[in-house]
Amino acid sequence: xxxxxxxxxxxxxxxxxxxxxxxxxxxxxxxxxxxxxxxxxxxxxxxxxxxxxxxxxxxxxxxxxxxxxxxxxxxxxxxxxxxxxxxxxxxxxxxxxxxxxxxxxxxxxxxxxxxxxxxxxxxxxxxxxxxxxxxxxxxxxxxxxxxxxxxxxxxxxxxxxxxxxxxxxxxxxxxxxxxxxxxxxxxxxxxxxxxxxxxxxxxxxxxxxxxxxxxxxxxxxxxxxxxxxxxxxxxxxxxxxxxxxx
Amino acid sequence: xxxxxxxxxxxxxxxxxxxxxxxxxxxxxxxxxxxxxxxxxxxxxxxxxxxxxxxxxxxxxxxxxxxxxxxxxxxxxxxxxxxxxxxxxxxxxxxxxxxxxxxxxxxxxxxxxxxxxxxxxxxxxxxxxxxxxxxxxxxxxxxxxxxxxxxxxxxxxxxxxxxxxxxxxxxxxxxxxxxxxxxxxxxxxxxxxxxxxxxxxxxxxxxxxxxxxxxxxxxxxxxxxxxxxxxxxxxxxxxxxxxxxxxxxxxxxxxxxxxxxxxxxxxxxxxxxxxxxxxxxxxxxxxxxxxxxxxxxxxxxxxxxxxxxxxxxxx
Numbered sequence: 001x002x003x004x005x006x007x008x009x010x011x012x013x014x015x016x017x018x019x020x021x022x023x024x025x026x027x028x029x030x031x032x033x034x035x036x037x038x039x040x041x042x043x044x045x046x047x048x049x050x051x052x053x054x055x056x057x058x059x060x061x062x063x064x065x066x067x068x069x070x071x072x073x074x075x076x077x078x079x080x081x082x083x084x085x086x087x088x089x090x091x092x093x094x095x096x097x098x099x100x101x102x103x104x105x106x107x108x109x110x111x112x113x114x115x116x117x118x119x120x121x122x123x124x125x126x127x128x129x130x131x132x133x134x135x136x137x138x139x140x141x142x143x144x145x146x147x148x149x150x151x152x153x154x155x156x157x158x159x160x161x162x163x164x165x166x167x168x169x170x171x172x173x174x175x176x177x178x179x180x181x182x183x184x185x186x187x188x189x190x191x192x193x194x195x196x197x198x199x200x201x202x203x204x205x206x207x208x209x210x211x212x213x214x215x216x217x218x219x220x221x222x223x224x225x226x227x228x229x230x231x232x233x234x235x236x237x238x239x240x241x242x243x244x245x246x
Numbered sequence: 247x248x249x250x251x252x253x254x255x256x257x258x259x260x261x262x263x264x265x266x267x268x269x270x271x272x273x274x275x276x277x278x279x280x281x282x283x284x285x286x287x288x289x290x291x292x293x294x295x296x297x298x299x300x301x302x303x304x305x306x307x308x309x310x311x312x313x314x315x316x317x318x319x320x321x322x323x324x325x326x327x328x329x330x331x332x333x334x335x336x337x338x339x340x341x342x343x344x345x346x347x348x349x350x351x352x353x354x355x356x357x358x359x360x361x362x363x364x365x366x367x368x369x370x371x372x373x374x375x376x377x378x379x380x381x382x383x384x385x386x387x388x389x390x391x392x393x394x395x396x397x398x399x400x401x402x403x404x405x406x407x408x409x410x411x412x413x414x415x416x417x418x419x420x421x422x423x424x425x426x427x428x429x430x431x432x433x434x435x436x437x438x439x440x441x442x443x444x445x446x447x448x449x450x451x452x453x454x455x456x457x458x459x460x461x462x463x464x465x466x467x468x469x470x471x472x473x474x475x476x477x478x479x480x481x482x483x484x485x486x487x488x489x490x491x492x493x494x495x496x497x498x499x500x501x502x503x504x505x506x507x508x509x510x511x512x513x514x515x516x517x518x519x520x521x522x523x524x525x526x527x528x529x530x531x532x533x534x535x536x537x538x539x540x541x542x543x544x545x546x547x548x549x550x551x552x553x554x555x556x557x558x559x560x561x
Contacts, residue, residue: 013491013511017380037492097353119491121376121383123361128317128349137424138317140346153427158315158342159256159263160437164428171423177485177492209358213371213384218517224524224534229543232551235523236559238539243521245500246443246467246556
């Protein structure tokens with residue numbers, strides 16, 4: 001079973017969110033970068049479990065520059081066999097999807113797994129775009145994936161419930177909570193990751209379909225209006241008459 | 247030229263998110279002097295209601311085979327509708343269906359996509375939520391065809407009197423390798439992402455046996471229940487109730503947080519809520535900084551009083 005897991009670099013969940021260059025760039029000063037949690041905890045770990053049960057290989061794929069190598073090594077330490085970095089500055093989702101689709105087409109994996117979204121841009125775009133470019137089925141927000149030969153049985157989140165679906169390889173899947181339990185790399189994995197192959201390949205030409213012009217922070221709350229714990233009725237009254245929320 | 251809106255149905259009626267997207271699309275069409283056309287795939291008994299949200303035309307593919315969700319198939323059908331209607335902008339709800347279908351359509355049409363929009367576009371630029379709701383980005387779409395998926399509460403609802411002309415849309419329905427085997431609905435509980443009011447509780451409740459009052463308050467308010475991550479992780483509440491950065495992000499009209507301190511990861515999932523109420527024994531709890539209303543007090547005393555006050559208000 002040949003599996004490609006797409007991973008993305010994201011700021012740690014506790015990072016302070018600030019911007020520079022006239023609010024046009026994310027301020028990376030003092031920010032620690034991690035493998036995007038949905039890519040790592042769910043997509044990568046489930047891929048490793050499937051490989052352990054069925055044999056095969058797990059390749060992690062990243063589109064980015066050399067500054068991404070540290071998080072790629074982390075994915076290798078968790079257990080991926082090898083890694084490929086498509087060498088390009090990270091750009092918009094369609095650009096990234098075209099790079100991934102091109103690599104997938106040349107390497108014919110049984111499946112492409114990635115997280116449901118990144119925790120920085122929250123795009124939730126790349127998986128569907130890759131599937132559409134390659135004309136493959138796309139299963140998004142999957143919380144369970146079981147393989148039987150070339151048949152995949154998958155649970156995916158829908159509004160107020162779960163759908164059980166079946167598809168066949170090759171397919172693209174975006175992983176959500178429930179898919180697997182996060183793994184912490186052990187010392188042996190960290191040592192082994194240093195010598196595992198990390199191949200850098202050239203990007204193909206593609207345009208950006210979107211561009212971030214500027215960032216802003218949500219307007220600060222004007223301040224919390226406190227109600228005395230002995231006067232709960234006043235809170236309900238404010239919610240009804242002032243906030244018009246109930 | 248038209249603004250095309252993908253309106254999803256479930257169990258034979260259009261979803262709340264579909265109406266929100268329709269409203270957004272209609273306001274955009276009005277702003278740009280275009281027609282607001284909705285595409286409905288599968289059976290839906292309440293298509294007429296779209297008129298009140300500003301939709302004037304509906305393309306309906308009334309096939310039971312489309313009741314099940316398949317983004318690959320849906321994207322192929324919407325692409326045909328885009329050509330037929332000469333659509334310049336396509337709007338999706340930013341829910342499970344839009345998150346899967348919009349990117350597939352974008353790649354098919356080689357069009358720029360902005361997901362999670364929180365306001366109407368200004369020219370070619372759309373404001374979207376980023377960093378899990380901790381910031382906004384203004385994103386320019388550089389392609390002639392533009393695709394936008396919309397978060398709940400992105401624009402104020404404008405409901406009027408309009409009516410719709412429904413046209414049976416005959417299109418080519420592709421076969422795919424995906425089959426829906428079973429749909430498991432989580433009982434009759436109100437869906438968290440669709441709820442107008444959410445009552446949420448955390449470790450301050452001390453144990454799963456104490457959730458009765460949370461559920462009662464939610465029931466009195468017609469609200470959905472949610473919880474913080476630690477509570478889901480230790481198994482007090484089911485994982486599907488976990489809201490926050492790594493759980494579900496929600497944007498209800500009213501979010502009531504009881505016994506939740508307000509870690510940055512939790513705030514990220516809820517700070518799009520219109521009004522936030524925090525009840526906590528600790529006056530230093532960081533959640534108060536993000537709150538509109540607060541009570542420093544013990545949940546076990548405050549919540550029963552809230553239930554009584556809501557009953558009195560509604561009674």
